[in-house]
Amino acid sequence: MKAVKLQDVADLAGVSAKTVSRVVNHEAGVRDQTKEKVLKAINELNFTPNKSAQSLAADRSLLIGLIYDNPSTAYITRLQEGVLRACDKFGYGLVIHPSDHRDIGLIKVLQTLLASTRMDGMILTPPFTENEAVLDLLAEYRTPYVLISPLDHQQTDALVFTDDVSASMQMMQHLFDLGHQRIGFIRGLRHRSGSEMRFSGYVRALHRHGLSLDPRLVADGKFTFEAAEVAAQKLLETDHPPTAIFASSDYMAAGVLKAATNLNISVPTQLSICGFDDNPIARYLTPTLTTMRHPVRKLAQQAGELLITRLKQNLETAEATPIQSELIVRESTGPI
Amino acid sequence: MKAVKLQDVADLAGVSAKTVSRVVNHEAGVRDQTKEKVLKAINELNFTPNKSAQSLAADRSLLIGLIYDNPSTAYITRLQEGVLRACDKFGYGLVIHPSDHRDIGLIKVLQTLLASTRMDGMILTPPFTENEAVLDLLAEYRTPYVLISPLDHQQTDALVFTDDVSASMQMMQHLFDLGHQRIGFIRGLRHRSGSEMRFSGYVRALHRHGLSLDPRLVADGKFTFEAAEVAAQKLLETDHPPTAIFASSDYMAAGVLKAATNLNISVPTQLSICGFDDNPIARYLTPTLTTMRHPVRKLAQQAGELLITRLKQNLETAEATPIQSELIVRESTGPI
């Protein structure tokens, strides 16, 4: 397996190395006839450019970084798949960087990473999208980035997002359609933009239906199974319990289901439960869980393509379009 | 952020570039006094070697590849975390490569990857550990690899493994201890070494208890929720149903739980259920699932360290030690 290099292709095609380079990089200004000769030689020799040499010469690593800190492995995996799709398409490599957002040494670790690997760009997910120190560091290293986030206020255009407010309202509409009027809500972690938006969708849907927010129907689930179970038990043991509970994540919905089971409340006959995220567990619970599918893979791919396009053109052209969430109705919700 | 280079450090320290290189790479044969001068300069300038230049010059990418195809996102995430730990420790980068093992173009894709990225080594997980074509390709590219696998026969020493046979026997012992004698088994995909080993542990445990294998107690679950539900229903609707069902993966155990619920069989009162893998769903199901924890993160880290050690020393020294699985008893199993 002797490595084939640019010069070998040039020799075979009878052109200069520079011309081969032009063809490899899809640069304009090569006569069709010449291009064909080169492509033929590339194919014949099975040439693949050496990434290290490309990086060194062009002063770009051909690498993009992905930083995340999310308890849901399903989310992480889909995220990676989406970004990888964009990477493969454009010949970029992916450096994954799972991080603990509470880690004090985070900035230092990122700094070392940026200095040694010299990533051409970065993709950030919550809560790093809201971390000023991280954003400042990237600016300092002049590393372009794209955020994947449920935010909709345009603080930056380097953003790929879902509209969690309307997704939440869509879920509420499903419950209203089934006849529910008394609907409980399990909130995620405070100050996380995603949870705020989901909650605000709940409130807006209530208002649109002429209902006002009843604080006794809302409880904190902190995005965990355990806290949601406790919260749901509290909601269900009141005099006038809800007929449906909307948990703003699937893990929390699983906790609600557990609380209901423990209280001998049958789902969906006596209580409808719905989640958010379409985590795999939604299909494995009994009953299966009505939820909202977040097109994470698509979002991530779009983020990757947006970033790479910007890197290539050094322009700010590429625009992200919001991606619709999808309501998945399963067994856990039913008519009142 | 002008990049600091080797020569800058050399100038400041008053030595040659080669000497700085020696210090950076921990090469022996540098006078302590010289070394200190260099380290001081490195610190002062905050120097980090350019990976691309290192790769090009030394003809090693400082990258290791991880190839997997597993439906469980929890497994994938833990796997990555473990390997990343080893990578961080030794300054290697990780290239993840999720693949479909049924993909016809797989070999070609891998070939391109090997040719362009020139990974120094690879870590393989099932079913690629059993794929001759992949192994041959790696040999052709002289790319060292380490396998993470439930195999125990020493076809190669480049192997980090768990002993699924004894893990399976351990689970059986738990059921015997609870008084169960009629124990059903849901098999995973045939010809996958993991499922064969788990099944063989089941059989050996039966024999050790003076019981013989009853084919009516065994059904195929194909490692999926859906198939396991069907399989469990079959086992449970016989004249003489099992009092416990051992599903050889948690996803399949979730399917068994669904079948039991549909048949109005209460768990664990009338039926004990246990799984394998300690997937997160094991904690989110109601009742929570007794299962076997596979120390995937530890395994992966060991695999990473084994590989990198070999790459560095170009030796075959580092030895992997088998890692014990751990029985996790939860609500889904109880006395007969």
Add this chain to the structure above:
DNA sequence: CTGAAAGCGCTTACAG
């Protein structure tokens, strides 16, 4: 539209 020369920042022999 095409090419010859210089250079990216390291490491590899080799020499002393």
Add this chain to the structure above:
DNA sequence: CTGAAAGCGCTTACAG
């Protein structure tokens, strides 16, 4: 124990 020279395989200006 230390260093000067050449080279890794590309791309970047620049020239024609």
